[in-house]
Amino acid sequence: MRFLDDLLVVLECNRLPLAACPALAETDFNIASLYATLRAADPPQLPRVADYSVEARHPKPREIELFKIGDTIPMLVATQLTFNQADRPIELTIQVYRGDCYRFRASITNRP
DSSP, rough: OOOEETEEEEEEEEOOTTTTTTTGOOTTTTOOOOOHHHTTTTOOOOOEEEEEEEEEEOOOOHHHHTTTTTTSEEEEEEEEEEEEEOEEEEEEEEEEEESOOOOOOOOOOOOO
């Protein structure tokens, strides 16, 4: 959960394969960085590229409760699948944002 001035603005769930980085099971992410932990793995897990999508939808009952919102506030749901240097998936992240508190921005380029 991420807050802004005591207001919940995003729920985030990350899934990572323990086989790629067994230290994940013992790491306290209240004080540690996920990506620093991945880089310190043996072998290092270096995020190289991610597929990312965003969609709008109505909130689910649990989100209404957690966000303390009505059922008419739109939610933005971002799904990200991250791949390492060997093109293997190392992270699946799903983020649910309050649509009234978040803006999605992107840059689009044709650079190789």
